[in-house]
Structure formats: C-alpha cells, structure tokens
Amino acid sequence: MKNLLLMAGLACLVGITGCNGNGDGGSGAGGTTGGAAEQDEFGPIKTGSVGEDEKPTVSFVTNGIASFWVVAEAGANKAAEDVNADVLVKMPAEGVADQKRILEDLLTQGVDGVAVSAIDPSGQQDILNEVGENTIFITHDSDSPFTNRCAYIGMDNYDAGRMAGKLVKEAIPDGGEVMIFVGRLEQLNAKLRRQGVIDELLDREPDSSRYDEPGKPVEGEKYTILDTRTDGFDFAKAKAEAQDAINKYPDLKCMVGLFAYNPPLMLEAVKEAGKTDDIEIVAFDEEDGTLQGIVDGHIHGTVVQNPYEYGYQSVKMLAELARGDSSSVPEDRFMNIPARQIRKDNVIEFWTELNQLLGKEPPEGAAETSKKEGE
Amino acid sequence: MKKLLGILGLFIVVFGFTAVQNPKFISAYNMENLLNWTGLFGILGVGAAFVIITGGIDLSIGSVVGLVGCLLPLFIMDHGVPVPLAILSVMLIAALIGLTHGLLITKLNLQPFVVTLCGLLIYRGVARFITADQTMGFGNTHGDLRKLATGKLAIPGLTEATKFDLPIPFLILFILMVVGAIFLDKTIWGRYLLALGRNEQAARYSGIKTDRLTIMSYVICSTLAGFGGIMFMLDLNSVQPSSHGSFYELYAIAAAVLGGCSLRGGEGSIIGVVIGMAVLRLLYNASNLLGIPTQLEFTIIGAVILAGAIVDEVAKRLVHRMRQAKQQR
Numbered sequence: 001m002k003n004l005l006l007m008a009g010l011a012c013l014v015g016i017t018g019c020n021g022n023g024d025g026g027s028g029a030g031g032t033t034g035g036a037a038e039q040d041e042f043g044p045i046k047t048g049s050v051g052e053d054e055k056p057t058v059s060f061v062t063n064g065i066a067s068f069w070v071v072a073e074a075g076a077n078k079a080a081e082d083v084n085a086d087v088l089v090k091m092p093a094e095g096v097a098d099q100k101r102i103l104e105d106l107l108t109q110g111v112d113g114v115a116v117s118a119i120d121p122s123g124q125q126d127i128l129n130e131v132g133e134n135t136i137f138i139t140h141d142s143d144s145p146f147t148n149r150c151a152y153i154g155m156d157n158y159d160a161g162r163m164a165g166k167l168v169k170e171a172i173p174d175g176g177e178v179m180i181f182v183g184r185l186e187q188l189n190a191k192l193r194r195q196g197v198i199d200e201l202l203d204r205e206p207d208s209s210r211y212d213e214p215g216k217p218v219e220g221e222k223y224t225i226l227d228t229r230t231d232g233f234d235f236a237k238a239k240a241e242a243q244d245a246i247n248k249y250p251d252l253k254c255m256v257g258l259f260a261y262n263p264p265l266m267l268e269a270v271k272e273a274g275k276t277d278d279i280e281i282v283a284f285d286e287e288d289g290t291l292q293g294i295v296d297g298h299i300h301g302t303v304v305q306n307p308y309e310y311g312y313q314s315v316k317m318l319a320e321l322a323r324g325d326s327s328s329v330p331e332d333r334f335m336n337i338p339a340r341q342i343r344k345d346n347v348i349e350f351w352t353e354l355n356q357l358l359g360k361e362p363p364e365g366a367a368e369t370s371k372k373e374g375e
Numbered sequence: 376m377k378k379l380l381g382i383l384g385l386f387i388v389v390f391g392f393t394a395v396q397n398p399k400f401i402s403a404y405n406m407e408n409l410l411n412w413t414g415l416f417g418i419l420g421v422g423a424a425f426v427i428i429t430g431g432i433d434l435s436i437g438s439v440v441g442l443v444g445c446l447l448p449l450f451i452m453d454h455g456v457p458v459p460l461a462i463l464s465v466m467l468i469a470a471l472i473g474l475t476h477g478l479l480i481t482k483l484n485l486q487p488f489v490v491t492l493c494g495l496l497i498y499r500g501v502a503r504f505i506t507a508d509q510t511m512g513f514g515n516t517h518g519d520l521r522k523l524a525t526g527k528l529a530i531p532g533l534t535e536a537t538k539f540d541l542p543i544p545f546l547i548l549f550i551l552m553v554v555g556a557i558f559l560d561k562t563i564w565g566r567y568l569l570a571l572g573r574n575e576q577a578a579r580y581s582g583i584k585t586d587r588l589t590i591m592s593y594v595i596c597s598t599l600a601g602f603g604g605i606m607f608m609l610d611l612n613s614v615q616p617s618s619h620g621s622f623y624e625l626y627a628i629a630a631a632v633l634g635g636c637s638l639r640g641g642e643g644s645i646i647g648v649v650i651g652m653a654v655l656r657l658l659y660n661a662s663n664l665l666g667i668p669t670q671l672e673f674t675i676i677g678a679v680i681l682a683g684a685i686v687d688e689v690a691k692r693l694v695h696r697m698r699q700a701k702q703q704r
Binding site: 064065066067069070091093214215229233234235236237239240241243244246247248250261264265268272273287288289292296 | 397399402404405408412415503507508509510512514515525607610611612613614615616617618619621622659660663664668
C-alpha cells in the first residue's frame with residue numbers, strides 16, 4: 001500500500017513537471033495548436049490558432065460503448081452546432097488497446113483538440129501525454145490528473161459515491177450487510193465511487209485518497225461492506241456475481257451497482273431469488289432497467305451523471321481553446337457537472353427528459369405503471 | 376468412456392471440496408443457478424463439439440450469440456415482428472451463417488480458422504451497426520417469452536424444505552445432449568462424422584460425402600450458437616451489442632476439449648462436453664463461494680483445469696504401463 005502511494009506521488013510529480021515542459025514545447029509547436037500558452041499555477045493552457053470563421057475539428061473519445069455515451073454524443077453534436085465546429089465521436093469497443101489506437105489515429109489526422117475519458121488513468125499516461133503534446137487535450141467523465149491535460153469536465157466521483165451511500169442509508173436505515181458490484185476497479189471513477197459509498201456508510205470524514213482494499217469486509221457501526229465483486233463487463237458474469245452474493249450471504253440487506261449495467265442484472269438476480277422485499281438496490285446511471293426498477297419500487301434510487309453536459313461542455317471548451325479563448329477553463333481546471341439522485345418521486349420526469357435527448361418515445365411502461373399505481 | 380472419467384473426477388473433486396468448505400454451495404438456489412448457467416453455455420458447447428469432431432473450429436460463436444441477441448429484440452420491439460416469426464428468422468439467419476462457413480471451407484478450401492475468425496469480426500460489426508450501439512432488451516415486456524430461459528420446472532414430490540426447480544435451459548441442454556449423443560454414437564451419420572474427423576481422405580475414399588457432412592457440422596454449430604444467443608438474450612434481457620457474447624466461443628471450445636474432444640478431430644462425446652461446461656461454470660461459482668479474490672479467479676480456474684489435465688494424462692500413462700507389464704508376463 002505504501003509503495004502504491006509512493007508511486008502515485010512520483011507519478012504526480014512527473015505529471016506536473018511533464019505538463020510544464022510540454023507547455024513550453026507546445027507554445028513553439030507548429031500546426032493548429034501552435035498558439036499562445038497561458039501560465040498559471042497549474043501550468044499553461046494550450047490554445048490553438050483556428051480563425052473565428054474557420055471550423056475546428058475536435059474529437060470526443062469515450063471509454064467504451066454504452067447508451068450513456070449515446071446521450072453524451074447528442075450533447076457533443078449539439079455543441080458542435082452551437083459553436084460551429086466539427087466533432088468526431090469515437091467509442092472504443094475493446095478497452096485500453098482500442099482507445100490507444102483511436103487516439104493515435106486522431107493525432108495522425110491532426111485534429112484541433114481531443115476530450116478523452118481515460119479507461120486506466122495511470123496506465124495510459126504515455127499515450128495521454130502524447131495527445132497533450134500534439135494537440136489540445138482535456139479529460140471528461142474519468143480524469144487522468146497526472147497527465148498534461150488542460151482541464152477535466154465531469155463529476156466528482158467521490159461525492160457521487162457518497163450520494164449513493166446516502167441512498168443506502170435511506171434504503172436500510174437500521175443498517176446491515178452491503179455488497180458492491182462493478183465492472184472493473186482499475187478505473188479511477190470506480191475506485192472513487194466505491195470509496196465514497198464506503199466512507200459515507202462508515203460516517204468518515206471526506207477524504208477521496210483513502211482506499212480500503214477490496215476482498216476484505218469493511219465494518220462500521222451499523223453497516224458492513226462485505227465485498228466488492230468485479231465482472232470485467234461480462235453481463236452473464238455480472239448476474240452470476242449477484243446470484244452468488246445472494247446465496248452466500250443470507251443476511252444481505254443492500255446491493256450497490258457502480259456501473260450502469262450492474263443494477264438491472266442485480267435486480268434480475270434478486271427477483272429470481274424472490275428477495276425483492278429483503279434486498280434493497282442502489283444504482284448508478286440510468287439504464288432503462290434501473291429506471292423501471294425505481295418505478296416498480298424494486299430499486300431504491302440511482303445516482304445519475306449528466307453525460308449530455310459532458311459531451312456539450314467538452315466540445316464547447318475544445319472549440320473555444322482551438323480558437324485561442326481559454327476563458328471557459330476554470331481556475332482549478334475542474335468543471336464540475338454535479339450528479340443527481342433519482343428516486344421514485346422524480347424518476348418519471350427524469351426518464352421522459354432522457355428519452356427526449358435520445359430521440360426515443362417517452363417511457364411507455366413507466367407511464368402505465370404510474371397510472372396503475374395512481375388508480 | 377474412459378475419457379469421461381477424468382473430467383467427471385475433476386467435477387466431483389471440485390464439487391465435493393466446495394460443498395465441504397461452504398455448505399451454502401449445495402443450497403437449492405445455488406444449484407439452480409449453476410444448472411442454469413451450465414444449460415446456457417452448454418448449448419454453445421454442444422454446437423462447438425460437432426465442428427471440433429470434424430477437425431474444424433468455429434471462432435464466431437460469441438459473435439453469433441451477440442448478433443442474434445441484438446436481432447431478436449430489434450425485430451420484436453422495434454419492428455413489431457410476431458414472436459414466433461422473429462425467433463424463426465433469427466434461427467434461420469444463424470443457420471445461414473453456418474451454411475456460409477461450411478461452403479467456404481469445403482468448396483473454396485479456406486481454413487476454418489480464417490473463415491470463422493472473419494465471421495467473428497463481421498457479425499460483431501453488423502450487430503453494433505444495426506443497433507447503433509444501443510443496449511437492447513425487452514424492458515418489462517415479454518415476460519412469458521423470457522420464461523423460456525428464466526423459467527423453472529418444479530420437480531414433483533418435493534416438500535417446501537427440499538424444493539428444487541429445474542431451470543429450463545438445463546432441461547433443453549439435457550434434451551440436446553441425449554439427441555446429440557444418439558446422433559453421434561448410434562446413427563450412421565454420426566459415425567461418418569467421427570470417421571471424417573479422424574482421416575478425411577480415407578473417409579472420402581470409402582464413399583462418405585465428406586463435404587456435405589462438414590457443412591452440416593458448421594450449420595449445427597451456428598444454429599446452436601443462434602439458439603444459445605436467444606436464450607442468453609432472454610435470460611439477461613440486456614444486450615450490449617459490442618460485448619454481448621464476447622469470448623463465449625472460447626468457453627465452448629474449452630468445454631468441448633475438456634470433455635474429451637480432440638482439436639485434431641475424430642474424437643469426442645457430447646456428454647463429455649456437457650460435463651466439461653459444468654466444470655467450467657462450477658469453477659466460477661466455487662471461486663466466488665470460497666472467497667477467492669475476484670482478481671485471482673482466472674488464475675484459479677486455469678490452474679485447476681491444468682492440474683486436472685496433468686493428473687488425467689499421468690493416470691492414463693500409468694494404466695497403459697501396467698497393462699503392458701501384464702501382457703509381457
């Protein structure tokens with residue numbers, strides 16, 4: 001553990017010096033990103049020299065493929081329209097290797113700016129710094145703080161985790177055993193959300209750098225976090241993990257799913273076990289299955305991000321930077337797009353709005369169910 | 376039969392060990408889950424076995440699972456196709472995929488590895504394209520249809536305390552296994568298939584229509600992959616076009632080989648494949664219930680299978696040597 005911290009510290013130092021160094025180099029670099037570089041405590045903000053009437057080409061790179069990113073894509077496209085830019089939305093299908101290939105291809109194309117959701121922030125530093133050296137580089141959704149990125153647009157995942165922890169407290173006020181399920185723990189957002197949930201349940205002081213090793217139960221006064229299980233994005237495995245937890249822990253009171261696809265599969269497992277009355281579910285994100293689960297009363301609530309704004313603000317900021325305007329970059333380099341809690345009382349409203357963004361019909365099943373309940 | 380003993384032994388050892396370590400392992404709930412997953416994956420394994428017995432390979436199984444998983448909700452939810460017609464169409468598409476593989480391999484003499492690897496890439500891309508990467512599913516609808524995969528058959532005569540329901544996917548796998556085993560061992564076509572796998576030229580010279588048989592094996596494999604795809608879709612009700620079914624071909628191939636199929640062809644039994652898949656699923660389940668860290672899961676599964684294979688091989692050699700010694704005396 002100590003070694004890990006040391007390494008993280010070193011990486012941080014390297015990252016900061018790297019950022020400064022790159023900035024100096026960047027101001028002299030040719031091409032579309034050869035504009036001025038402003039100096040402040042975080043190092044320079046790289047800007048481009050695209051003319052007001054010219055159309056900058058920027059790219060929005062996700063960390064995978066999901067309906068979450070389809071919403072972000074809608075935001076990115078809207079921003080491109082509003083700020084007169086071309087946007088290339090790229091979704092890597094096969095993890096880190098695929099994302100690297102996409103980033104390399106974008107650099108080859110010579111785009112004016114790239115916004116990336118880093119799959120593995122520390123492991124991908126080389127390629128991410130390479131992006132920052134060659135073009136305007138910001139992160140969204142999942143940050144990579146130790147690289148030369150100019151800014152991060154997203155939510156504070158630790159805070160979001162604490163929001164989910166609060167939902168758990170509402171769902172099981174008397175305390176009990178809690179399990180956490182997630183696709184993979186290598187991602188910073190997964191780690192922070194998990195830690196947020198744990199810290200909130202244990203009523204600890206906020207400290208996002210804390211890390212409880214997974215695999216060992218974390219015991220608090222009222223709540224015990226038994227384990228965190230990962231499934232590597234395999235849906236069948238995700239469901240099997242939930243089933244195994246239900247079987248292994250007869251006193252399990254609450255399951256928390258940190259990635260979008262986890263909660264609907266957890267709910268399937270709970271339903272099949274006939275334990276919808278015994279096990280509460282707290283979710284992240286806005287899969288249809290999750291929202292339907294909230295409508296039906298089987299899922300207590302979910303913490304949702306605002307992917308539309310991630311897409312919109314990323315493209316807007318990149319286009320402005322490409323034109324030499326760095327006024328939209330906050331001083332602390334973090335544009336917070338806060339998370340929201342969705343419970344039974346506001347789920348229909350949220351769902352309808354979401355489907356509008358996706359160009360889908362309003363949630364039919366939801367409307368019917370709420371009607372039935374009203375009768 | 377002898378080949379079955381090894382894998383059956385491994386199954387019994389892991390099963391027994393887990394049951395002793397964690398009594399919850401043998402709870403009805405867990406056994407039902409284990410049988411359900413074995414049923415779902417086993418359907419793919421049986422298909423893979425037919426191709427492997429001919430000395431071929433099908434790497435496209437996972438992508439066919441993904442494609443079918445996308446097509447079924449797409450047809451039913453987005454285009455309002457009646458359920459029976461939708462199921463029939465996706466099965467037909469899967470069969471056509473197998474036919475194409477078979478024709479390319481026999482008539483154009485392309486390597487099965489290349490043909491099905493390209494299939495893996497093509498069908499995955501098609502699945503992503505037709506769905507625009509949107510997660511597919513039935514939402515809260517079609518509960519009755521989903522019972523085909525999530526339903527359970529109560530075993531009569533059991534009390535509430537000993538209640539045990541048989542998951543339908545396992546029942547289907549069982550029927551498939553019986554039919555497949557009879558086909559392979561008791562019909563002339565099955566014997567031809569084994570002969571073709573052992574020595575294609577010899578089989579052809581003795582008048583067996585080897586091309587036709589090879590094509591048939593690929594059609595069986597893809598059709599079962601398609602059927603498995605329907606079952607997975609119905610069970611999970613959430614299909615991510617980019618990843619649904621990824622790597623499932625490896626599970627299918629691994630189960631077939633574990634169950635006694637030789638990758639060189641000419642050997643294998645359907646019952647063995649089912650037990651092989653049961654061992655794979657058992658290892659996943661056991662590693663969870665034994666509290667092995669999620670990170671070490673693959674390591675444990677790999678190590679146990681490897682240890683099983685080594686013990687099996689060493690035992691076989693010992694038996695062989697003892698027999699030779701007996702003969703010399």
